[in-house]
Amino acid sequence: MEDCSFRPSTDSLDDPPNSRLFLVISKSITEDVIRENFSVFGEIQDIWMVKDKQTKESKGVSFVKFAKSSQACAAMEDMHGKCLAEGTKPIKVFMAQSRSSGSHRDVEDEELTRIFVMIPKTFTEDDLKETFKEYGDIEYCIIIKNKTTGESKGLGYVRYHKPSQAATAIENCDKTFRAIIAEPRTKNSGADNDYFSNARAEHVAGDPGMSGYPFADASNYGMADGRGSDIITRCLMVSSRASVTQEQVYGLFDLIPGMDYCEMQRDPYGFNKGQAMIRYNNLGSAVYAKEKLNGFEYPPGNRLVVAYIDDGEDRSSPVGKMAMQLVAAQMMSMVWNGPSGPQLMKTSAGFSAPSVPQMARVQTDVALPPLKKLAPSDSWVKERLFVVFNPAPLPVDVLEDVFCRFGSLVEVYLVPGRNVGYMKYAERKNANDAMAALHGKVVNGVKLKVMLADPPKEESHKRQRTY
DNA sequence: CGACGGGACGC
């Protein structure tokens, strides 16, 4: 079963990354001596002594491949500077450059001590530290946040003191963190002038309630004019998949003082587009409203999307922009430190009326239960349904509407380019109920096959999936 | 039959 010691001829990358060491040693040191000294750190898969082609003499260089990066790191940390035989120079031990890189620059230990992880948006830096401290002493933890609103982007860095600690964390932490060695900070990866990062964050992964939503089309809202989506204005656009009335939107946004305008948007035929424009008489109220109500479920199960739209005011001067961001920062700290939170808002008067008429958007013979709230997006997924659509997939918002009604729906994921998708549930029973009710049924003219999903086909890791 | 995404930091 286990393959032989040689690597396949097709290898271009070392696998796993950072598991191969580059040794500079005295020409008199033999492979056996290296093996004796290095095998105590773990499973050695290969030792290669670089020799002169003609004379077969050692060139004083060797590569040692370990099964795991943590083993290679431990060996590097322990053996660098040691003497392997009487009268020989101390050896040098570096992480080998990956064979594909072509570079022969020494890999600095610094580059091997910082990991990059995906985390729930609710994670604080203390949470990060608590989670990752079991693998070694942490120098610091940083969560990447939107610089304007301060909200987490669900990504973080953890800096350890030693490469072996970072490697151990990558190997042993829950794989949902997708931990990898972070790219060095000084080389800016180029893709980030931050002008559109906000828009990206809001309709890319993470929040299933917004994916595929027409609101994400920035061109509708003057975001394509070069100023980007990080503008802050007194004007907001709220979008809802479920039909909401002017009165409902007004009541919701009027909970925040300072609203001076609220109007539903209608298409050329006079139909409600599920969007409304709101203007406040001051920036702070608008910032607060966006922070509190973007992603808010109203009615339960229907996530509202709230974003700034250009109010036509001139904010082109750097001073004006800075002032605006200052106001935003002050509002943010108020939001975080103040006594009121989203929970307070949800239970406040005016939110208890659950009977909001739904758009005639889902047509089916199935007797559907009422809408239910989605489970938080960072919920542990205990069951997944595999759904086949015939002839074509339903839109994500329709699927959410239908599959949330059995409870604890975490996320809908459609496989791009295929007629299949996954419904993720936090509770197994809810998934089973949905399957029983919907398998073989027709929704909006699309026939559904609804089955339990097979576990993902990944290689077995330390920790097992529990679904 | 019909099968598995997403990821980067104010020097």
Place this chain on the structure above:
DNA sequence: CGACGGGACGC
């Protein structure tokens, strides 16, 4: 300074 070998599954 001190950087890249060896060998071959199974249709």
